[in-house]
Each structure stands twice: as C-alpha cells, then as structure tokens.
Amino acid sequence: MNKGLHRFTLLVTGATFILLIAGALVTSHDAGLATSDWPLSNGQVFPKMVGNLFWEHGHRLVATTVGILTIVLVGWMYLGQIKAWLARHGFLNDTAGPYPGEPRRWVRRLGLVALGAVIAQGLLGGLTVKLMLPLAVSAAHATLAQLFFCTMVSLSIFTSPDWQEDRKTLTRNGGVSLRHLSVAATVTVFLQLILGATLRHSAPWDRFLPTELVLAHIGGAVAVSVVLGAAALTVLRRHAGEQYLTNPARLALVLLVVQLVLGLVAYLTRLASPNDPQPLNPMIGITVAHVACGALVFATTIVLTLRTFRVLRVSEPAFELAVA
Numbered sequence: 001m002n003k004g005l006h007r008f009t010l011l012v013t014g015a016t017f018i019l020l021i022a023g024a025l026v027t028s029h030d031a032g033l034a035t036s037d038w039p040l041s042n043g044q045v046f047p048k049m050v051g052n053l054f055w056e057h058g059h060r061l062v063a064t065t066v067g068i069l070t071i072v073l074v075g076w077m078y079l080g081q082i083k084a085w086l087a088r089h090g091f092l093n094d095t096a097g098p099y100p101g102e103p104r105r106w107v108r109r110l111g112l113v114a115l116g117a118v119i120a121q122g123l124l125g126g127l128t129v130k131l132m133l134p135l136a137v138s139a140a141h142a143t144l145a146q147l148f149f150c151t152m153v154s155l156s157i158f159t160s161p162d163w164q165e166d167r168k169t170l171t172r173n174g175g176v177s178l179r180h181l182s183v184a185a186t187v188t189v190f191l192q193l194i195l196g197a198t199l200r201h202s203a204p205w206d207r208f209l210p211t212e213l214v215l216a217h218i219g220g221a222v223a224v225s226v227v228l229g230a231a232a233l234t235v236l237r238r239h240a241g242e243q244y245l246t247n248p249a250r251l252a253l254v255l256l257v258v259q260l261v262l263g264l265v266a267y268l269t270r271l272a273s274p275n276d277p278q279p280l281n282p283m284i285g286i287t288v289a290h291v292a293c294g295a296l297v298f299a300t301t302i303v304l305t306l307r308t309f310r311v312l313r314v315s316e317p318a319f320e321l322a323v324a
Contacts, residue, residue: 002100005076006159012069013152017295019066020145022059024291027066028140028284030204035181038126055315063122069258070118073155077102107158114155117148142197143191146190146295153299157306162244169313170239178238179312181231182305188227188300192220196294200287206278219223221263228256235304244311248304255297293303 026032032053035041041057049057060259075082079101102108124141131137157163199213235249269283276283 002102003161004161005100005102006156006161007071008073008076009152009156009159012066012073013149013156015062015069016068016149016152017292019062020149020295021058021288022055022062022290023142023145024288025284026055026059027138027200028205028287029055029279030206032128034136036129036131040175040212045054060125067118067122069084070115074108074115077108077111081108092170102159104158107155110151110155110158113150114151117151121145123187125305133201135198138201139194139198142201143194146193146197146298149295150299151306153302154306157303165311167244170242170311175238176234178231178234179305181227181234182301182308183233185224185228186298186301186305188220189301192217193294194225195220195289195300200291205276205283207268208274215265221260224297225256225260227280228252228297231301231304233255235308240313245304245307248300248307252297254303255293255300259290259293259297262286262293266290289316 010125029052033054034052035047037043039060041053041060042048047053047057078305080103082164083092102111121144124144126139128134128141195213195217199209201208201215202213232253233245235245241247266283266286266289269286273279273283
C-alpha cells in the first residue's frame with residue numbers, strides 16, 4: 001500500500017468538497033455572470049476581487065487548483081508505468097530507485113475517469129458563462145460536480161488500508177439483498193441531487209421556485225428517506241457487530257436527518273428571498289449547507305455500497321467486486 005498516495009487522494013477529495021461549497025456560494029449569490037469572460041475574468045488572470053466577482057473568480061481559482069491536484073494524482077498513480085516507459089526508451093537507468101505508484105490497473109483507470117470528469121466540469125463551467133446560464137447546462141455542471149466528488153471519495157476508499165487488508169466474508173442470511181438495497185439507495189440519492197441542482201438553477205433569488213420542481217424534490221426526499229433508511233437499518237439489524245458496515249450506515253442516517261432539516265429551513269428562507277433587496281446571508285448559508293450535506297449523504301452512501309460489495313458474499317462470482 002502506498003500511504004503517501006492515499007493521503008494525497010484524501011487531500012484532493014477534501015479540496016473537491018471545498019470546490020462544491022464554492023460553487024454553491026456562486027449560485028446562492030447569483031454571481032454566475034459576474035464576468036462574461038472565461039477562462040479569464042474581465043480579461044485578467046487576477047482581477048480585483050470585489051462584489052460578486054469575489055465569488056465567481058474565487059470559484060474558478062479553487063477549480064483550477066483541484067484540476068492541477070487531479071493531474072498530479074493521476075501522474076502519481078502512473079509513476080510505475082512512466083518509469084517503465086522511460087527505461088525502455090533509454091531515458092532512465094532501469095536499476096534506479098523505486099517509483100511507487102498504483103499497481104492496480106482498475107484503480108488507475110478510475111483515476112483517469114476522475115481526470116476526464118474534472119476536465120469536462122471545467123468546460124461545462126465555461127459553457128454556463130458563454131451561454132448565459134442555461135438551465136440544462138447549469139444543472140449538468142452542478143450534477144457532474146457531485147459525481148466527480150464521489151469518484152474522488154471512491155478513490156480514497158480504494159487506496160485506503162481498510163480496503164486492502166484481509167477481511168472475513170459475510171454471508172447473507174435470506175431477505176432482501178443488502179447489495180441491491182445499497183445500489184438502489186445510491187441511485188435514488190443521485191437522482192435527488194439532479195432534482196436539487198435543477199431546482200436551484202431554475203430561478204434566481206428574486207423569483208419564486210417552480211412549484212412542480214419543488215414538489216418533485218419533496219417526493220425525492222421521501223424516496224431517499226425510505227430507500228436509504230431501509231439500507232442503513234438493514235445493515236444495523238443484520239450486521240450489528242461489523243463496524244466496517246455499521247459506521248457508514250449510522251453516519252448516513254444522521255446526515256439524512258440533518259439534510260431533511262436543512263432542506264426544510266432552506267425552502268422557508270428561499271420563500272422570502274424574492275422580497276429581499278439582495279441575497280441575504282441566512283438564505284445563502286442554509287442553502288449552501290444543504291448542498292454540502294447532500295454531497296456528504298451521497299458520499300456516505302457510496303462508502304456503504306462499496307463496503308457491502310467488499311465483504312458480503314453472493315452466489316454469482318460475476319458480481320464480485322475486484323479487490324486486487
């Protein structure tokens with residue numbers, strides 16, 4: 001195991017979470033068109049950070065940092081392959097010291113997926129500005145941000161000591177498949193995130209949210225509560241002594257409750273915002289917290305799902321998740 005690689009992956013994951021918060025701040029401040037330029041702001045790399053330009057250009061700086069960190073991460077994963085290529089072409093002494101990268105091909109490929117996602121995310125961000133914030137592009141930009149974050153969470157899991165150490169295999173004792181429940185919870189949370197992104201970008205702070213999208217988002221919250229609650233409670237009931245599974249299950253339940261409360265408060269504060277002279281801090285803070293907590297719910301559900309595939313035995317070997 002490469003501890004340095006794992007720690008750097010955690011760093012990139014943390015930076016991605018900060019990027020999610022920065023993006024939510026841009027939307028809540030209605031700062032997406034603070035400048036019509038992209039990738040520069042008002043023709044400058046470092047413009048005066050005043051007004052809404054502080055949030056918009058600050059978001060771009062954080063995004064650029066995350067992009068650079070992701071490139072470094074993928075390069076680190078491929079250090080072994082890079083060394084071998086240099087040695088074959090005579091640029092490196094084959095007896096030189098080790099260059100520990102990531103030995104598992106499927107993890108390296110997931111790193112390439114993360115790199116592709118962060119590049120696509122940057123291009124979508126540029127399109128939102130150039131096309132004057134169309135709903136479809138803005139919602140796709142917010143959704144891809146969540147997907148990239150959870151890809152980084154998955155990489156953090158796969159490079160961790162917990163994932164790579166030997167663990168006893170647990171046998172399912174009848175009932176609904178916990179693997180299926182966990183996958184269903186992950187898909188349901190993701191669909192709810194798409195609804196939430198569409199709702200957030202459907203109207204600026206000085207207009208009321210579309211009723212049909214609000215109702216759809218409420219219905220999604222009910223669905224997430226039922227499916228994720230069932231998955232987490234099933235884990236706690238069947239595998240009460242397995243902290244490897246129960247810890248993310250408990251955390252998912254706690255975050256779910258917090259998210260539901262934040263969602264209600266965010267909606268109530270958003271109802272009053274069209275009557276306010278500008279986006280006010282209570283509405284901004286609660287809404288951003290709601291977005292951030294939604295990302296944490298999604299990430300925790302991913303952790304729970306991956307861990308169920310790691311330790312639960314199934315009868316069909318084709319469904320086993322590779323661990324090496």
